Amino acid sequence: MKGQAWWNAILNIFFPENGICLFCLQKEKSAEYMGICTECADKILEISENEKVCPTCGYFTGGQECPNCRNLQFGTFAVGSVVPYEGMFRELIHDLKYNGREELARPLGYLMARRVKRLGMARNIRAVVPVPLYYSREEERGFNQSLLLAKAIAEDLGKPLWSEALSREHFHQPQMLLTREERLKNIMGAFKYSSDQQLSGKAILLVDDIITTGATLRACADVLRQAGAEQVYGITWAGGYNVKLLERIAGSWFYRERIKEKK
Numbered sequence: 001m002k003g004q005a006w007w008n009a010i011l012n013i014f015f016p017e018n019g020i021c022l023f024c025l026q027k028e029k030s031a032e033y034m035g036i037c038t039e040c041a042d043k044i045l046e047i048s049e050n051e052k053v054c055p056t057c058g059y060f061t062g063g064q065e066c067p068n069c070r071n072l073q074f075g076t077f078a079v080g081s082v083v084p085y086e087g088m089f090r091e092l093i094h095d096l097k098y099n100g101r102e103e104l105a106r107p108l109g110y111l112m113a114r115r116v117k118r119l120g121m122a123r124n125i126r127a128v129v130p131v132p133l134y135y136s137r138e139e140e141r142g143f144n145q146s147l148l149l150a151k152a153i154a155e156d157l158g159k160p161l162w163s164e165a166l167s168r169e170h171f172h173q174p175q176m177l178l179t180r181e182e183r184l185k186n187i188m189g190a191f192k193y194s195s196d197q198q199l200s201g202k203a204i205l206l207v208d209d210i211i212t213t214g215a216t217l218r219a220c221a222d223v224l225r226q227a228g229a230e231q232v233y234g235i236t237w238a239g240g241y242n243v244k245l246l247e248r249i250a251g252s253w254f255y256r257e258r259i260k261e262k263k
């Protein structure tokens with residue numbers, strides 16, 4: 001292979017889609033990691049690092065009282081997220097979940113792992129555990145997006161992945177018909193620790209794609225703690241947000257570029 005061919009081969013490793021950064025959709029920028037350029041990685045991580053974020057559940061509060069923590073007792077459980085669940089950030093996770101774009105799991109997982117390190121959660125973690133889907137949903141879709149993200153994160157952090165540590169029970173009636181309290185009660189009883197691994201004294205990192213009310217993650221954390229885990233952390237790609245924050249982010253260049261391209 002000659003010079004240019006080598007360069008293309010290298011670019012293809014980092015940018016599987018012909019050298020295009022999945023975030024700014026520009027070509028041949030400096031490679032940070034699979035499918036994301038250095039500039040985008042830094043800009044995206046700046047959002048969670050510079051904005052006012054709830055230290056307990058990762059909600060982008062913009063300095064207001066956190067609505068999740070007002071409704072739910074997280075205890076010592078702490079969750080971090082990378083970006084607000086809106087705009088291109090929501091689109092990316094939807095592409096992964098519903099459009100089968102599994103190649104997105106690596107760059108998103110990579111950014112999540114960087115956030116975990118930044119929050120100081122990485123040091124004591126013994127294992128990475130994905131939030132399980134309902135069995136039927138996973139069958140339908142063919143994969144669990146949280147597992148794909150957890151795999152990428154575990155690899156990046158150099159920690160073991162316990163992909164089946166948690167299992168999820170079936171709900172017998174459609175959740176939509178239930179009241180908020182009934183739903184919450186169902187979620188709280190929906191998970192089981194189903195591994196032989198001893199948890200006592202260990203810290204676990206839970207992985208989910210998004211956090212909305214936090215009830216799912218909280219239920220998983222409770223199960224892990226009941227099984228002996230000393231500390232449980234959570235990381236999600238996207239979390240709740242404050243509208244003012246979005247107005248600011250919408251002005252940044254990678255956001256505009258992507259919207260332009262989509263039109």
Ligand SMILES: [Zn+2]
Pocket residue numbers: 021022023024025026029036037038039040041
């Ligand atoms: Zn980029």
Ligand SMILES: [Zn+2]
Pocket residue numbers: 054055056057058059066067068069
């Ligand atoms: Zn909170």
